[in-house]
Amino acid sequence: MTVLAPLLKAPGEALVALDFDGTLAPIVPDPTQARALPETAPVLRALAPKVRAIVIITGRPALLAVEYGGLADVPNLTVLGQYGLERWSAGSLQTPPEHPGVAEARAKLPLLLAKAPEGVSLEDKGHALAVHTRRAAEPEVALERLRSILEALAEKTGLAIEPGRLVLELRPPGMDKGKALTSFAEEVGAGSVLVAGDDLGDLAAFAAADALGLPAVKVCSGSAEVAALAEQADVVVDGPAGVVALLAELCEEIS
Numbered sequence: 001m002t003v004l005a006p007l008l009k010a011p012g013e014a015l016v017a018l019d020f021d022g023t024l025a026p027i028v029p030d031p032t033q034a035r036a037l038p039e040t041a042p043v044l045r046a047l048a049p050k051v052r053a054i055v056i057i058t059g060r061p062a063l064l065a066v067e068y069g070g071l072a073d074v075p076n077l078t079v080l081g082q083y084g085l086e087r088w089s090a091g092s093l094q095t096p097p098e099h100p101g102v103a104e105a106r107a108k109l110p111l112l113l114a115k116a117p118e119g120v121s122l123e124d125k126g127h128a129l130a131v132h133t134r135r136a137a138e139p140e141v142a143l144e145r146l147r148s149i150l151e152a153l154a155e156k157t158g159l160a161i162e163p164g165r166l167v168l169e170l171r172p173p174g175m176d177k178g179k180a181l182t183s184f185a186e187e188v189g190a191g192s193v194l195v196a197g198d199d200l201g202d203l204a205a206f207a208a209a210d211a212l213g214l215p216a217v218k219v220c221s222g223s224a225e226v227a228a229l230a231e232q233a234d235v236v237v238d239g240p241a242g243v244v245a246l247l248a249e250l251c252e253e254i255s
């Protein structure tokens with residue numbers, strides 16, 4: 001029996017919830033160069049009319065996920081960006097006012113990062129600040145060295161630390177992918193859910209999928225970098241190519 005069976009009893013009620021980086025877009029050294037695999041948008045366009053809704057829940061700003069995914073013309077698609085703070089659908093973006101701690105952290109970070117190893121970079125997402133170490137010579141070492149500095153800054157500015165794949169983000173507290181998934185599933189009246197992710201931030205979405213009490217399929221986009229998500233998954237696929245293949249299979253299985 002296919003792992004997709006929980007969705008196939010009433011596929012028109014299924015909510016398909018997808019992460020972006022590492023799940024639809026292969027991980028690359030430079031965050032500005034990440035792009036969804038070219039098969040992604042066509043598969044989502046074909047799947048959209050067959051399911052209740054498709055939602056992308058991402059740490060990225062919603063507009064960037066739409067742009068980097070080539071997703072602007074996918075029908076029935078909502079993008080919840082910045083871990084659920086932002087919402088994009090049908091070409092329109094809702095975004096909240098900036099948390100005051102972000103401006104404070106933005107002002108302090110250049111000095112704090114002045115002595116960071118070469119290759120450490122800052123991604124300013126407006127609502128959050130991400131410190132990346134993937135391009136450092138020793139990425140894990142650099143990340144550990146920065147952890148206590150960034151934790152202290154988060155505490156001082158009222159922000160939360162979001163750990164990810166060779167990244168530590170300072171972002172407003174209070175929202176996470178689990179809360180975003182729960183409220184969206186309730187809003188659309190989902191009868192089942194497929195949730196796919198690759199990183200620690202997706203653990204909350206996996207837990208929310210369990211807590212909804214609906215038939216659910218939790219998909220881990222596998223990598224050597226994150227073990228915790230695979231342990232919670234119903235199925236581990238081979239990175240973004242495996243995710244898009246599974247979505248194509250779902251599309252085909254729904255007659």
Ligand SMILES: O=P(O)(O)OC[C@H]1O[C@H](O[C@H]2O[C@H](CO)[C@@H](O)[C@H](O)[C@H]2O)[C@H](O)[C@@H](O)[C@@H]1O
Pocket residue numbers: 019020021022026027028029030031032034057058059060123125130132134164165166167169199201
């Ligand atoms: O929730 P997601 O869609 O998974 O976004 C999480 C963060 O992903 C991005 O960083 C990751 O991908 C980069 C590009 O492949 C990679 O260079 C980096 O090492 C990864 O951590 C993104 O840059 C962040 O803003 C997202 O929050």
